[in-house]
Amino acid sequence: MAWLWSRLNSGQQAVALRAADRALEVLSGVVDLKAAPRVLAARLNDRLWEAGGEALVRDPMGWLxxxxxxxxxxCPDLRCDDNIRLDTGSDCPACGNIVRIRHTLRARVEAEMPYSNPGxxxxxxxRRLCEETxxxxxxxxxxxxxxxREVGQRQQAIMRRRALEEDAELARGxxxxxxxxxxxxxxxxxxxSYRRRTEELVREAVDLAVAVRADLSDAAxxxxxxxxxxxxTRALLTAACERACGPDADPAWAAFTAPQVAQQIRDQRRAAALRRLLGSQEAVAEADAAYEAVLRRRSWDAERAADEAADAAGHRTAEFLPAGVWANCTLPASAGPWRVRPQTGCWWTRRSPGRM
Structure with missing residues (x-):
């Protein structure tokens, strides 16, 4: 198309551009607006292929x-272009129907007029095909x-729904x-909102503390x-907020600070609960099993890899243990058959002679 475009003078190029804009406007009513340029380019390529290439187009302006x-x-379908559906790019079903209708009419006429001449x-x-068309x-x-009509009804329904949503949003605001x-x-x-979030975090912090310290069999x-x-917990929260904001702080600023302080308290108690769970029988058993499995590889860094695997297994088990186990967890002493990693605080038993 570049060589064909170069054969047009400036006035012809302006006319061709206006014609292309009109073609794009027509296509935008059939296909998506973004796909219209691609469909028009495909049409031009097909027409050039029919003509045998740009070199065989003698009158570029007339050809365009x-x-x-x-x-x-x-066919009568407005989406048809040379037996191709513009919106799907597949064969036009209406054109196929016309071909079938033509064959049917011809067979019917031949059956009704077997002795008539071919003309x-x-x-x-x-005549019958024109009537059918x-x-x-x-x-x-x-x-x-x-x-x-259906498109108009759908658009009206969308407008009504948007109006209802806007009214609901305005009422909510x-x-x-x-x-x-x-x-x-x-x-x-x-x-x-900050107060509600603070209350939620306080409840979580209280639940964590109670789950670790309480005897779940004693309801009272x-x-x-x-x-x-x-x-x-509330006394601790109040004292921490006063230290962070001051005793005479603005109530809005104090309300904004409270959930952040409460979240810190909740996270600290969660970490403490996790450290306690690391001493449970389940976590220790998983750490032992992971340690021994890695140690059996007998590589040059087997002991270091076994320590890391034991730490990871213990933490995974502690994270998935139910809350009911917390009351039964007892932290082991660091002496004797127990060992703790200072970096992570993970406890496990020492069953093999090489673990110190």
Missing amino acids: LGRGLVQRPA TRRAEVE VLEEQRAQIRRTRAA QAPCADCGLPECAGLCPVC GGAELTRQCETD
């Missing part, structure tokens, strides 16, 4: 306006009208705070320990 850029539907039968076939165009127009009643807070103001003792842990 009369053949290259023009859609050539072979009469051909004329009758053409007119009927097919009417049916296609009905289908297009129905499709346009104007809703007062559910806790303090502050207007236009989308149901929850920032201060109350567990309830009393829960109350005590909650009181201590």
Whole structure:
């Protein structure tokens, strides 16, 4: 196409560009807007292949306006172009129907007029084919009208749904705070949101402390320990917030700081619970099994690799142990048949003579 374009003067190029814009506008109503340039380029390539190449096009301007850029539907379907569906790129089913209708009409006419001359039968076939084409165009127009009506209905439904969503979003934004009643807070103001998050973190921290320290078989003792842990946790939270914000800090700033401090307390208790779980029988057994499995490889760094495998196995087991095991965990002494890695705090038994 570059050589063909170079054969046009500036005025012809301007006319060709306007014609290409019109062709793209037509295609944008059939295919996706982004795919329209690709479809038009494919059409030009096909037409050049039919002509035998750019060198055989004697009149580039006439060829572009009369053949290259023009859609050539072979059936009443507006998406058809040379028996190809523009939106799918596959064979046009309407063109296939026309071929089948033509064969059917020809066979019917030959059956009804077996003794007529070929010219009469051909004329009758053409007449009936014209009638069928007119009927097919009417049916296609009905289908297009129905499709346009359905598209309009879908667009109206989308507009109604968007209007309802906008109204719901506006109502949600104007809703007062559910806790303090502050207007236009989308149901929850920032201060109350921070307060709720703080309460959630405090409950998690209390649950972690109780699960580690309480006897789960004693309900009364567990309830009393829960109350005590909650009181201590809230006192710890209040003191930490006063140190972070000051005693005369703005309430909004204090509310913003509280969940961060509560999260630190929760994370510290979770880490403590994990260290306690590392001393459970399950974690120790898994660490022992991993240590012995790696040690059997008898490589030059088998002991270092076995230590690392034991640490990883112990931590994995501790992370997946249920909370009910925490009350039964007892940290072993560092002497005797036990050993601890200072870097990770993972405990395991020393069964083999080489482990110190």
